[in-house]
Amino acid sequence: MSIKKDISIEELVDTVPGSVKYLMNEGIKCIACGEPIWGTLEEAALEKGFKESDVQRFVDELNKIAKEESGSTKEKNQKKIDIKKMDS
Numbered sequence: 909m910s911i912k913k914d915i916s917i918e919e920l921v922d923t924v925p926g927s928v929k930y931l932m933n934e935g936i937k938c939i940a941c942g943e944p945i946w947g948t949l950e951e952a953a954l955e956k957g958f959k960e961s962d963v964q965r966f967v968d969e970l971n972k973i974a975k976e977e978s979g980s981t982k983e984k985n986q987k988k989i990d991i992k993k994m995d996s
Contacts (some may be wrong), residue, residue: 912972913963920949924974932936934966940977 909923920927931937936956947955949970953963 909974911949911967913967914948916948917946917952920970924970924977926973926977927970928974929968931966952977 911920911924915923921971931938935958936952949966951980954960963976
């Protein structure tokens with residue numbers, strides 16, 4: 909899945925769990941304060957005073973995080989499969 913600036917915050921958090929920590933580090937902290945954020949990544953960033961160039965940076969970096977998380981999941985699944993094969 910490719911992250912775009914119009915992704916909803918809810919979908920982003922569900923799809924890329926690491927996005928919560930990343931956005932908190934960037935100053936978009938309402939995700940963890942208990943109050944839900946409605947809208948898109950772009951809207952949340954602009955509401956916090958970020959520029960369009962910042963939004964594009966967020967998109968690029970979140971896509972890297974998503975790719976890393978996806979690769980990590982595949983490695984874990986592969987290890988589980990390999991272990992089962994060894995037990996047979």
